[in-house]
Amino acid sequence: MSNLDSLDTIVSLAKARGFIFQSSEIYGGLSAVYDYGPLGVELKRNIQNIWWKDMTQRHENIVGVDAAVFMHPKVWEASGHIEGFNDPMIDDKQSKKRYRADMLIEDCILNLAKDGKKEKAAEIQELLNTSGTRKNLAKDLYDIIIENEIKAPDSGAFDWTEVRQFNLMFKTAFGATSSEDDGVYLRPETAQGIFVNYKNILDTSRVSVPFGIAQTGKAFRNEVVARQFVFRMREFEQMEMQYFVEPGTDSNAYALWKKKRLSWHKSIGIREENLRFSDHPKDKLAHYALAAVDVQYKFPIGWQEVEGIHNRSDFDLTQHQKLSGKKLDYFDQKNNKRYVPYVIETSIGLDRCILMVLCDAYREEEVNGEKRTVLKMHPELAPIQVGVFPLVKKSGLQEVARKIEAELIEHYSVRYDETGSIGKRYRRLDEAGTPFCITVDFDTIETDNKVTIRYRDDMSQERIPLNKIAYAIKEGIKDWKPS
Numbered sequence: 311m312s313n314l315d316s317l318d319t320i321v322s323l324a325k326a327r328g329f330i331f332q333s334s335e336i337y338g339g340l341s342a343v344y345d346y347g348p349l350g351v352e353l354k355r356n357i358q359n360i361w362w363k364d365m366t367q368r369h370e371n372i373v374g375v376d377a378a379v380f381m382h383p384k385v386w387e388a389s390g391h392i393e394g395f396n397d398p399m400i401d402d403k404q405s406k407k408r409y410r411a412d413m414l415i416e417d418c419i420l421n422l423a424k425d426g427k428k429e430k431a432a433e434i435q436e437l438l439n440t441s442g443t444r445k446n447l448a449k450d451l452y453d454i455i456i457e458n459e460i461k462a463p464d465s466g467a468f469d470w471t472e473v474r475q476f477n478l479m480f481k482t483a484f485g486a487t488s489s490e491d492d493g494v495y496l497r498p499e500t501a502q503g504i505f506v507n508y509k510n511i512l513d514t515s516r517v518s519v520p521f522g523i524a525q526t527g528k529a530f531r532n533e534v535v536a537r538q539f540v541f542r543m544r545e546f547e548q549m550e551m552q553y554f555v556e557p558g559t560d561s562n563a564y565a566l567w568k569k570k571r572l573s574w575h576k577s578i579g580i581r582e583e584n585l586r587f588s589d590h591p592k593d594k595l596a597h598y599a600l601a602a603v604d605v606q607y608k609f610p611i612g613w614q615e616v617e618g619i620h621n622r623s624d625f626d627l628t629q630h631q632k633l634s635g636k637k638l639d640y641f642d643q644k645n646n647k648r649y650v651p652y653v654i655e656t657s658i659g660l661d662r663c664i665l666m667v668l669c670d671a672y673r674e675e676e677v678n679g680e681k682r683t684v685l686k687m688h689p690e691l692a693p694i695q696v697g698v699f700p701l702v703k704k705s706g707l708q709e710v711a712r713k714i715e716a717e718l719i720e721h722y723s724v725r726y727d728e729t730g731s732i733g734k735r736y737r738r739l740d741e742a743g744t745p746f747c748i749t750v751d752f753d754t755i756e757t758d759n760k761v762t763i764r765y766r767d768d769m770s771q772e773r774i775p776l777n778k779i780a781y782a783i784k785e786g787i788k789d790w791k792p793s
């Protein structure tokens with residue numbers, strides 16, 4: 311069992327071990343923007359590479375694309391982001407602090423439930439659930455806040471502005487002589503880069519419906535409430551795939567991708583009991599969606615979305631067709647018919663996925679009266695997969711250890727370490743999530759040509775011959791199960 315009761319534990323570990331740092335920290339930091347350190351960048355790349363391989367190379371009908379962050383401003387008109395990509399915000403007039411109105415209400419519900427006022431909590435929850443067809447969401451949320459006398463968490467005041475909608479896109483000037491008209495947006499999702507390349511890919515690759523286009527890349531959102539570490543960031547990375555299907559087959563494809571994506575989360579070692587689906591109620595669907603479901607993970611802050619799976623219908627292609635004037639339909643030669651494909655989208659936040667992996671892997675254990683902190687993550691994700699140590703800093707042992715390092719480095723990420731006691735070296739790599747450690751000792755060079763392999767999860771140790779190290783690691787990865 312994980313004994314993680316707060317995100318703060320992960321924030322501290324991530325900083326102390328060089329996974330994740332606050333951006334521009336020496337200047338006091340930049341809110342909701344983070345940098346990945348040496349261990350973090352390896353973990354990030356490992357997750358990204360696994361996703362890429364699983365989504366593209368393991369599906370012969372899914373190809374990749376890498377679109378630019380900047381896109382023609384019309385893209386965001388077509389997608390509905392200029393009109394509708396808003397968060398409802400409300401300001402406390404006393405403290406001048408800004409809150410996301412729906413989150414303010416959710417926090418109030420949580421506090422009521424904690425204080426045992428379950429009926430009142432359920433009543434407000436019901437109001438929140440039924441609030442807003444999207445048009446009058448701001449007014450509905452305002453009414454809930456006023457009628458239930460929800461106070462500002464920081465000042466305790468009950469002195470609110472109206473709820474206003476706040477567009478989440480960052481706008482910037484384009485070119486040296488830019489005017490208002492030259493404004494471009496930093497993309498708030500990678501998906502639109504896929505839609506605008508759909509025709510290029512159809513014309514140049516040997517794909518036919520059903521087929522998918524996958525992309526990973528940065529997205530930017532000026533989140534009103536930016537907190538909870540890398541869970542909600544203003545600059546983050548998405549891994550998205552749009553699967554183009556014939557209308558009428560979309561429900562089946564949606565069900566298939568739901569299944570596939572949940573299996574993917576389990577395949578990267580996330581414990582089943584910490585994963586679930588949460589369907590979006592029909593009246594809360596995004597403007598483009600016919601159906602939507604979140605894959606949620608049980609974070610220390612509660613069940614939260616890690617990935618969204620959406621049936622986007624033909625909304626995006628039809629919109630781009632309308633605004634660009636270019637035909638974006640598909641000709642099905644076999645059946646001699648034309649249609650605009652429907653799209654099933656899978657969209658996962660890479661940073662949120664990293665947070666999920668860290669939370670799921672984190673354990674504190676007591677070993678011989680001392681605390682052991684260990685990240686029991688899937689060996690394929692581990693930033694350092696193998697530690698190689700000479701028992702002591704002595705010629706003879708060092709050369710053999712260096713030779714093992716040189717051989718393993720062709721296949722795994724390896725860390726050679728000869729400083730400190732063996733126990734300390736194990737602990738350091740336990741905190742980095744390293745699943746295997748190899749120790750060369752005097753018996754290795756004097757008597758048996760064997761090394762000790764130590765397994766991270768149960769700390770068990772075995773003597774194995776030098777020529778069986780690579781095999782033992784390969785088997786260890788293959789047989790690994792979350793514990």
Ligand code: GAP
Nearest residue numbers: 499501541542543546616617618657658659662
């Ligand atoms: N193209 C669809 C789309 O962007 P979304 O539900 O808004 O859908 C998809 O975002 C995923 O992107 C989310 O499930 C989440 O993992 C990630 N994400 C969204 N906003 C984020 C933020 N501010 N910080 C970190 N990750 C975010």
